[in-house]
Structures are given as C-alpha cells and as structure tokens.
Amino acid sequence: TLNKPVICQIATYRTESNYQNHRYPGEITFVDDVSLDAYRRDFTVNALYLDKEMTLFDPFNGKDDLQKRILRSIGDPSIRLNEDALRILRAVRFCVTLEFEMETELMNACIDCSKTLIYLKENAIELERRKLFKNDLTNMQTEKLEYYRKIIMGLKNYF
Secondary structure, three states: OOOOOOOOOOOOEEEEEEOOOOOEEEEEEEEEEEEHHOOOOEEHHHHEEEEOOOEEEEEHHHHHHHHOEEEOOOOOOHHHHHHHHHHHHHHHHHHHHHOOOOOOHHHHHHHHHHHHHHHHHHHHHHHHHHOOOOOOOOOOEEEEEEEHHHHHHOOOOOO
C-alpha cells in the first residue's frame, strides 16, 4: 500500500497484437485481467498498477527498477521494439530525462532495431524530440551520448 499522493493515469485493460508498420496494433481486445494488460506494456516501470484501495500490482518488479533507475523491457526487447518503433525513442528519452540506466539487452536491441525508426511519422518523432530537448543535456556522460547517437543516427534530420 502506498502512503503518498500519486498521479495516476486511468486506462482500460487491453491486449494488442498483429502490429503493423512497426507502430500500430492491428488488433486490440479489451479485457478484464490486469495481468494481460501488463504484458502489452513496453517497460517494467510502465506496468505499475494501483487498485481503488491504492494497493500496488507490480508484475514485473517495475517498482524496484524505478528505485534503481533502470529501464528494462517487458519480455524480449527486440520483439517489444519491433512491435512499436516509437518505444526506441521513448527508451532514450526516459534514460536522458529521468536519468535512468538502460539495461544492456534493451540498449543492444535499441541499436539493432533502430532501422525501424523510418516507419515513424514525422509528428511522432517531433513530439519525442521536443520532450527530449526540454532538458539540459550538458551534464550527460559522453559514453551515454555515444550510445544514444548510435540509436537515433537514422533520424539525423530531426536531432
């Protein structure tokens, strides 16, 4: 049980499948089971749920990752990123803006899957770019910047 005020987003539980163009699910099914909904999430820190009694449901240890500032994929990161290429840019943004460390498997998958970024619409890329550059990047370690550069080099016209 949480004892602090929390900002929550409310969403209907659903499953997604048959992704098209590395971005959009071809099939969405609304479900009553929070566990099924959790499996469609991108990162463990995005699969934290509170019920009406404010009890935490954390099927992938996202709270632990949040406390340790680690960004980790749910399931195989390559599969997750190939479903939706925007997750690659979100991973970079979360690590930069929230000062998270990207888990090694996720980092490698981001680099390997970066070719799918060409499927993103310009407005989606622009929105992520704006969210990213709202922050001061001057203190970021050169090593991290190099990894992120490898990931987004296919989008050099935007960054």
